[in-house]
Amino acid sequence: MIYLPYFRGRQFDLQALRAVAQQHILPSNLIPIIEPVRDIKALPQTVAAFVEHDQPLVLVTNPTVSDYALTQQKLHDWQPWRDNPNLILGHVLGPTTTPEALKPLAGHRTLLIARQYDELVAAQAAGWLTLPTYLLVPPEARIRQLIHRPTVSLFDHAWFPAKEQTYANLVDGFFSDDWQRVTETNNQGFSDYTIGGGRYSEHGYPARAVTLHLTYFAGNQLRIHRFVSDDRNDFKHPKEKFFQAVAKLAAWLPAQPMATQTPAARQLAAYYDQHHFPGLGVVKRLSLEHHLQVMAAFLRQNYPV
Template sequence: MIYFPYFRGRQFDLQALKALAQQDALPANLIPIIEPVRDIKALPQTVAAFVDHGHPLVVIANPTVSDYQLTQQKLHDWRPWQANPLLITGHVLGPTTTPADLQAPAGHRSLVIARQFDELMAAQAAGWLTPTQPTYLLAPPEARIRQQLDRPFVSLYDHAWFPDHEQTYANLEDGFFSDDWALADFYGYQGFSDYTIGGGHYSEHGYPSRAVTLHLTYFRGNQLRIHRFVSDDREDFKHPKEKFFQAVAKLAAWLPAQPAATQTPAAQQLAAYHAEQHFPGLGVVKRLSLAHHLQLMAAFMKARYPVN
């Protein structure tokens, strides 16, 4: 069983991934996927960190969000590492996909993402899909796909919830997040994939928020849940520092009562900002929230699906 956490390749995503690779904190069956969205130095640095530390990584060769794909001359290119078998080149199935995109060179693995049922069925009808190529095929866990697809695949699902303009995360501070591994075990999937706590929607500039919210995943039994620590001040878009202290105070009070598995190094660092009364910036907060999720899932994968 493999877990493929899917990232859009923003600065804080890449910083979290790079640090975990350098710490050798991820098991071999937790393989992140990066869809590049910006031509930034952190992208090749992250790829190099994974390769240098002997850990597999997927990079999408034809990203479908942002204008990264339209940039002809990349200042910070990740492709020099393509010859290394630890780097898995991924493709999003679409109108410009060719059969060659689904194949991997000898000694390499390939990964294809099929977001649309019709495109997936067209690729199968054309004979592009075999039991072994691509190595990994990601698709929504729909009954019609299970019924029509004659090869194993990896389930891809977006679990993130975003409140509309009439709501805030304070309306749902705690809730179910995922148990995709149970579905994968039941149906015999190769693995499971999600967009982590960041969600599948991508915006180049993001959206302003009246509240500062810290997101932490945690396990309750075999269920992965998410707890949201929301600032009390939600009247306007001002004072992010003060709002952060309101939110992190709630996290610092909640964390000590949780099991040891939930008290990851990243979560403890977030809680420490309350004791220190230090505001690191919201980018660092997002990086640590993602790092916590990966540290939590790394421990889960090691315990439930150990690999040599």
């Protein structure tokens, strides 16, 4: 049973991943995927942190979002770690996928990523689907009928409220129980875009409310709780809105099981007592750290390797 959380390589994503790598808490069956989007120092720093702490990581070699793939001369390259056994090379199937494009993956542990059914049909006809260590596919019944090898299904569980709504319309809800379907479908594991969701934007989305997102387990079900600021009238005053939201988190967290009271969640709650606004980027980083800490503990307890 493996869990491959999928991250676009934004600054706060990479900071969260680097932090948990340095904490050395991730079991070997929790393998993050990074699809680079920016030529930034945090990318090689994150790869180095995983390699140095002997933890596996997937790096997508042909990213398809943002302009990273178009940057010819990288200032902050991850290539020095390319041959490290902890680094798994990922490739996204697409129009430019050819036998020549796949040759650089030879001799490595690999992840092949398919986002469309038609791409899988073409790849199977070309004989490429037996090559990768892991095959990441959409969770579709017709794909299970097509592919006769273990796969990893990629889900997008993030919910974004409609324009006239906010997260206050659904402060607590179901998030995932993907691991329960793995054995039923003969899969290798499961994957998702964590709490950030699969859609990508260069500049993010403005919001009238400040919302803190924390995943937590209730039995064998992963749920998500959202702490939403009361002020949702305009796009101003993020600091004041943060304190409204974090006050709710600080009141909620002490009543939760210790598995939910992760170091990242406690750090978020501490900002209320300290009356300190760390910035929304730090809030996002800690929310992602919390999710990884929760999932790491769940896998260690239920699916040890």
